[in-house]
Amino acid sequence: MTDLAELTAAELLEGYAAGSFTPVDATEAALDRIEAHNTALNAFVLVDRKSALASAEASAKRWQAGETLGTGDGVPTSIKDMFITAGWPTLRGSTLIDDAGPWDADAPCVARLRENGAVLLGKVSTPEFAWKGTTDSQRFGATGNPWDPATTAGGSSGGSSAAVGAGMGPWSVGTDAGGSVRIPAAFTGTVALKPTFGMVPMFPASPFGTLAHAGPMTRSVGDAALLMDIVTGFDSRDWSALPTPTTPFTEGLEDGIEGLRIAFSPTLGFGKNAPEVERLAREAVTVLESLGAVVEEVDPGFADPVEPFHVLWFTGAAKVVAAYGPGALAKVDPGLRAGIEQYADASAQDYLDATAVRMDLGVHMGAFHQQYDLLVTPTMPITAFDRTRQAPDGWGSDLWTSWTPYTYPFNMTQQPAASVPCGVSDDGLPVGLQFVAARTQDRLVLRAARAYEKGSGEKFTRPASVPAKQGTA
Template identity: 45%
Template sequence: MDVFSPPDGTDICGLNAAQVLSAYKKGTLSPIEVTEAALERAEAVNGELNAFTFIDRDRARNEARRSEARWRSGAPLSDLDGVPTTIKDIVWVEGWSVRCGSRTTTASPCERDAPSVERLRRSGAIFIGQTTTPEFGWKAVTDSPLFGVTRNAWDPSMTAGGSSGGAAVAAAVGAGSLHLGSDGGGSIRIPASFNGIVGHKPSFGRVPAHPPSAFGTVAHIGPMARSVGDAEAMLEAMSGRDLRDWAQGAGKLPRLGKRQADFTGMRIGYWSTPPVGHVDREVELSVAAAVRRMEEWGAIVEPVELPSIDLLELFHIHWFSGAANRLVSAGEVASEVYDAGFLLAAAKGREYNAATLVAAQVLRAEFGAFMDELLESYNVLVSPAAAIPPFAAGRDVPEGSGLSHWTEWASFSFPINLSQQPACVVPCGMTASGAPIGLQFVGARGNDSGVLATARAYELVSPEHFRMVDLTKRSRKRMDGVGATRSE
C-alpha cells in the first residue's frame, strides 16, 4: 500500500479506502475525522439525491472513537478498520430496522447482523447508514412507496438505477468508501454503471446470505466502491462459509487472492448483442472503444454470442415467482400500499405452475453449463454493463422507448444471475450529456480474483474514468418530493 498524506485542502471524502488506511497508518488522518466527513457528506446530499433511508450519527461516531483507539495502540482489527461503510436497506443490521423500501414492513430493530454485515463489523468497518432500495429490491431503478425516488449522482433529473441505487449514489458522492449491495438481476451492476462507480456481483455462494432471498438463487450480496481495490478488499472481508446459508453449499469456491493482470495475451470474449432489445448508440461506441484499447494493450478479442433460448422469459419465471413468494410472506396487506409494478410482477409469478418452474430450472442448468464451458475458452467476457444510459428519474423504462419492462434494458445483467458467475462493472466513458457508461467483465464461476484483476488492470490504464462526482461543479437541480432521512 502506498503511503498517502493528504495535502491541505484535500477533500477527505474523495479518498478511497486504501488511501484512508494509509493515512491512518501514518497518523495523518484519524477514523474520527474520516467518519465525520462521510456523515457530513451523506447529510449534505441526501435532501437532493435521497440515497439514505437512515443515517446513524451517534453509533458511527462511537465506532470511530473505538477505531481510533485501536489504531493509536497499533492493533487495528483489519485493513478495513475505521472505513465508513453503508448497508443497503434490505440486509440485516443489528439494532437497525430494515424496511426494504416497503410500507408493509415495521420499524422493529433487527436482533442480529446478516453474515456479510457481521464479517464487516468484525473487520472494524464503520456503518454510517442505510441506503435506499425499491420495494423488496424488485426492479432496476430505485424508487419506493416508503422513501420515494433516488436520483443520479451526476444529474438529479436522471435515475440512479437499482436496486442498489442508494449505495451507488453514496459511493459516487463520497458518502463513505465501502457500500454493501445486492444483485438479483443487475442490482449492483446497473446502478454502478449509471453512477460511474465499481460494482462486483460475486460468484454465487462467495458471500453468505441470511435470511435467504425471496427471489431464490439468482440473488447475490456484493461490494460497491469507487475503486476496484476497495471492492476487492470489501469482498475478501465478507467472503466465507456461514452455516446459516444452506444455499451456499459446501463453501469450496477457490480462495480469493489478489492477482496481477495485464491485457497482454489475455483471451477476451466480446459479448455485444443482448438477448433482448438493442444497445444505445453512445453505449455501443464507448464500450467498443474500450475493447479496441484492450486489443491495443495486447488482448486477443473474439466475438461471442449467448445461446438462442428465451433468456428473458427464463429470468421472468424465476424473478416473478420470487415476487409472488415475497408478496405472500408479507401477509394480508392492502394492495394500495405496494408499488403497483411489484404487484403486477407477483401476479404474473402466481400464474406459473409447478411444471413450468421445474422446466425453467432445467433450462437454467443447461444455460449455466453453456456459460461454464464458454468461460473455459476465455479469461473473461466483456460487455456493456447496461444497454442504455441513465434516463428520467421516477420511471422504470425510458419515455418513448417502446419498452414495457425494466428487464428489457437490463439484458446484459440478468443472464449472469441465472449462470451465477462473477461480474464486475467499471466506468468506461460518458455520454454527450455527461452520464456515465459502464463496462462489464464476466468470469468463470469461482474466478472472482481473475475478474477483479482484469478490472483492476483496466483501471490502471484508464484512471480518468474512475472519479468522484464534483459537487462544486455539478449543476444542482433542486427537486421536489425526494423523500426524507429517517432518524432512530
C-alpha cells in the same frame, strides 16, 4: 487540503497508517457529504451519526495503538436496506414492514464488517424488496444519481451507488439478483462486483432464491477486492455458502491480462445499444487489446432467457409478499403487483421448465469459458434516465428487464460479473463495461477490471462531487 470524502477506502487506510488523518476525520467528511447532499439524492434512509462517530473514535484509538481489527477498520460504510442490521430497522423499502423490530441480528456481511472495525454510517435505499432496476419506493421515494440528481441511480442497489458516487463513504454492500449492483454502478460511474453465488453468504435467504448474490460497491476495483476479503467467508446460516477463500482477492490484482482470451459481445446477440454506449464499449475493447489480451468479437450463442427469468423472479416475489398476509398485494409497488399478478398462474411445471432453461444456460456458458477466459459486454445498453420513470421516454415497456438485457442472464448462471466505468456520454452520464468469467473465477474478473481501469487512465473511477444542479428528493 485533501477532501477525505473523495478518497477510496485504500487511500483512507494508507492515511490512517501514516497518521495523516484519522477515522474520525474521514467519518465526519462522509457525514458532512450526507448532510449536504442527501436531500437531493435520497440515498440514505437512516443515518446514525452518534453511533458512527463513536465507532470512528474507537477505531482511531486502535490505529494509534497499532491494534486494528482488520482490513476495513475505520472505513465509513453504508449498508443496503435489505441486510438485517442489529440495532437498526430493515424496512426493504416497503410499507408492509413494521419498524418496531426486534432488530437484534446482523446479516453475514454486516457481521464481517463489524468484526473488521468498519464504521457503519446507516442504511441506504432500495425499491420495495429490491424487485426492480430503479430505486424508488412508496415508503421512501426516489433516489437520484450523483452525476445528475434528476436521473435515476439505477437499482435495486441505487442507494449504495448514489452514496458511494457522492462521497458518502467510499464503499457499500449491495444485493444483485438480476443486475442490482451492476445496473446502478453503470449509471453512476462506480464499480461493482456480483460474485459467484455463495461466495458472500446471505441470511436471511433472499426471496429471489439462488438468483440473489451479495457484493461490493466501490469507487475503485482495488476497493472491491479489499471489501471482498472482508465480506466473504463461510457462515452456517447460509446453506449454499461456499468455503472461506484461502487466497486474498487482492492477490494477483495487478497481474494484467496479457494473453487472456476475451470474447467481446456488444449485444449478447439480442440487445440493442444507444450509439454512445456502443462507441464507448468498442473504445474500451481497444484498451484491452493494447494490454495484450486476444479479443474476438463473438456472441456467446444463447437466446434471451427473459421469460424463464420472469417466472423465477415473480414467483419468488409473490412468496415474499404473501408472507405479509391477505391484502398485502394491494399495498405494494404497483409494478411489483402487476408482475406478480401476471405470473400468478405459473405452475410447478412452469417453474421446473424455467429451471431447466437456467441449467442449460449454465452448461452452455461453462463450455463457452473453455474457449474464452472472459466475456465482455456493455453493462447497460443506455445511460441513466428520469428518476421518476420506470424506463426511458418512448421505451416499449416499463418492465425493468426490457432495458437490462446484459445483466440478468448471469444471475441465471451464477457467474461472477463486474461493472467498471468506461466513459461518459455527451450528456454527462456514465457508461459501464461488464466483465464476466466462469463460476469461481472472481479474481480473474477483478484482475481484468483492474487492468482496464489502470489501462484507461482511471479517468472515470472517481465520480465528480455531486453537481451544483439539484433534483428533488
